Amino acid sequence: MSNENQRHGSSRSGSDTPPQRSPYEFTKAGLIGDQRDTMLQSELQILPELGKSRRRGHRLPPQSFTYGITMPQRDGGVGEALSHGPEKERTTNPDFEFVRDYSALNKAALEAGMTSAKEQSRFRTVHDIKKKVFIRDVSLAKKTHKFPDDMVFGTPNRPSTPIGEVLQNRFLDNWLETMEKKQAAIKKERTDAANAFKGSYHTKASLLRQAKIPVDPKPLWKMPKFAQGENQVDSFRTEAERRKAFSANTFDSIPRQGTYHSGIYNVPRTTVKT
Numbered sequence: 001m002s003n004e005n006q007r008h009g010s011s012r013s014g015s016d017t018p019p020q021r022s023p024y025e026f027t028k029a030g031l032i033g034d035q036r037d038t039m040l041q042s043e044l045q046i047l048p049e050l051g052k053s054r055r056r057g058h059r060l061p062p063q064s065f066t067y068g069i070t071m072p073q074r075d076g077g078v079g080e081a082l083s084h085g086p087e088k089e090r091t092t093n094p095d096f097e098f099v100r101d102y103s104a105l106n107k108a109a110l111e112a113g114m115t116s117a118k119e120q121s122r123f124r125t126v127h128d129i130k131k132k133v134f135i136r137d138v139s140l141a142k143k144t145h146k147f148p149d150d151m152v153f154g155t156p157n158r159p160s161t162p163i164g165e166v167l168q169n170r171f172l173d174n175w176l177e178t179m180e181k182k183q184a185a186i187k188k189e190r191t192d193a194a195n196a197f198k199g200s201y202h203t204k205a206s207l208l209r210q211a212k213i214p215v216d217p218k219p220l221w222k223m224p225k226f227a228q229g230e231n232q233v234d235s236f237r238t239e240a241e242r243r244k245a246f247s248a249n250t251f252d253s254i255p256r257q258g259t260y261h262s263g264i265y266n267v268p269r270t271t272v273k274t
Contacts, residue, residue: 026049027040104129104131108127
């Protein structure tokens with residue numbers, strides 16, 4: 001009985017385990033075509049599986065691989081334990097650095113007989129010449145700033161709000177006093193200007209000196225033969241008709257719009273109720 005149970009159990013366990021699939025089953029060539037290792041690394045050859053995310057053609061590292069950044073442990077020993085913390089390393093800040101000297105490399109390549117660009121590139125891969133380039137001015141780095149003894153560092157504190165003056169309304173009183181002083185100064189200036197000519201009067205000579213005699217404007221130029229002639233064409237037959245027409249025009253220009261009252265009539269809008 002036990003043998004039969006073991007036989008049935010072994011058959012069940014064998015049927016429950018899914019069969020192992022070949023990795024080439026989901027490639028474009030499939031199991032029938034050629035099977036190469038490069039197919040599993042090319043994304044163009046890998047087909048997407050049903051209900052699963054698309055696989056990429058990148059090989060994962062082995063199981064023993066650890067992801068992340070290595071953090072080296074630095075043990076200072078007894079000195080670190082007695083100093084209550086790790087010793088600070090001295091950070092050197094050099095004043096210069098060594099860079100590649102391309103001018104010297106080109107000169108050396110020409111001396112070696114390298115004339116083409118390909119030969120000079122090969123020469124640079126084999127040979128290397130460095131030159132010293134200063135990063136910062138050493139003289140400025142050694143200078144120390146000297147401050148006076150009574151100098152105070154930091155930001156000054158904000159002055160406190162004068163609560164007493166706010167409650168007593170001192171700001172309004174000061175403003176009123178200032179405005180009264182300004183008004184008094186303006187009034188004094190006007191009084192002084194009026195009293196400057198007090199006691200003086202105009203005489204006939206001063207009035208004649210200030211008077212302006214009207215001068216007729218210069219007439220327009222006319223040809224000599226038409227200077228003494230009269231108008232041969234006139235819009236009005238008589239002078240009475242002229243005055244009558246100008247009077248009617250003046251009366252009609254009152255309700256018109258425009259600077260010269262020659263526009264449309266200025267009729268007020270009326271609202272009609274329905």
